[in-house]
Amino acid sequence: MLARVLIAILPAGLGACAAPLALQAPPLAEFSEPVALLTEPDDEALRQELPLGSFSGLEVGDSRDTLASLTEAPVGLTVTAVVENSPAAAVGLEVGDLLLEARVGAELVELSWPSQWRALELENPAGTSIELLYDRAGSEREVTLTLVRRVAPAGRGETERFREDDHVGVVLRTATEVEARTAGLAPGAGAVIVGLAASSPWRDAELRFADLITAVDGVEVASPEVLLDAIRRADRRARLSLEVWREGQMVTTEAAVSRRISAVTDISLPLIFSYERRARVRNWSAILGLLHWESTSSSWRLRLLWLFNLSGGETDRLQEVDG
Numbered sequence: 001m002l003a004r005v006l007i008a009i010l011p012a013g014l015g016a017c018a019a020p021l022a023l024q025a026p027p028l029a030e031f032s033e034p035v036a037l038l039t040e041p042d043d044e045a046l047r048q049e050l051p052l053g054s055f056s057g058l059e060v061g062d063s064r065d066t067l068a069s070l071t072e073a074p075v076g077l078t079v080t081a082v083v084e085n086s087p088a089a090a091v092g093l094e095v096g097d098l099l100l101e102a103r104v105g106a107e108l109v110e111l112s113w114p115s116q117w118r119a120l121e122l123e124n125p126a127g128t129s130i131e132l133l134y135d136r137a138g139s140e141r142e143v144t145l146t147l148v149r150r151v152a153p154a155g156r157g158e159t160e161r162f163r164e165d166d167h168v169g170v171v172l173r174t175a176t177e178v179e180a181r182t183a184g185l186a187p188g189a190g191a192v193i194v195g196l197a198a199s200s201p202w203r204d205a206e207l208r209f210a211d212l213i214t215a216v217d218g219v220e221v222a223s224p225e226v227l228l229d230a231i232r233r234a235d236r237r238a239r240l241s242l243e244v245w246r247e248g249q250m251v252t253t254e255a256a257v258s259r260r261i262s263a264v265t266d267i268s269l270p271l272i273f274s275y276e277r278r279a280r281v282r283n284w285s286a287i288l289g290l291l292h293w294e295s296t297s298s299s300w301r302l303r304l305l306w307l308f309n310l311s312g313g314e315t316d317r318l319q320e321v322d323g
Helices: 002-018 045-049 116-123 178-181 223-235
Strands: 058-062 075-083 098-104 107-110 127-134 139-146 161-164 171-176 191-197 213-217 239-246 249-256 268-269 273-278 281-285 291-296 297-303 308-313
Touching: 045 178, 058 116, 075 116, 107 281, 161 191, 161 223, 171 223, 213 223
Parallel strands: none
Antiparallel strands: 058 075, 075 098, 098 107, 098 127, 127 139, 161 171, 171 191, 191 213, 213 239, 239 249, 268 273, 273 281, 281 291, 291 297, 297 308
């Protein structure tokens, strides 16, 4: 009988040593995301009242077209739509063209983010000429596009949420057009803090929910991904200089970047002793599993001789206190 038990237990005990390693870190614990920030502000009426700027007839998007390329900085802007009878259509631009550079007078802009194109439309009056370098089917071409007066608001841009939990522990959202332009940015630029981990070092920097980060280390946050890239590339224990728009004022602060804490999660001496810690659960067993203990923050279980089980934990009542 004992031999059968040993045969049944032995493979499991030895297998504990060969448990597969995790391929990625677990989500950070205790993220705070205020309910009021789970959706973007209802500011469409305000958006309709914003100055219109100029019109090019171009709609542009991210040039990265594969999942792998999303981890790299984009190069150029992909033309996603050309309005009929617009300045863009007049000079022969087509859907699929890759815009690389735009020059207005002596200013040259290397295009990477859609907010850069919207900035050109908003900051330059009708009649401004923009010299464009673009790529079509692997061949670089040049064209000069002249802006005209915009007669209706541009379409409302979509917002995205980004979660970073390797170095800072933050959830960011793209700013709405009203939020961005109020802070002096173009639509699509800026990163709004909508969530923070309890252990985030940005709490120590007194960053708050709804803060709009406009620049990092002197570089405009043309997209939340600019900020995320700066976080990823920062040296261990580096401090990032952040420009933050908060309640109508620009604030500058320095915020630290951290790393995950490493900890022992498994100890095993086959058949004699094993210990495991996963998220909020800890358990250990000894002597072929004759003694086994498992616990969480609110409950526990003890097993003896594979037969006797004893468990307990917090109840649905509070303790009585004096006074």
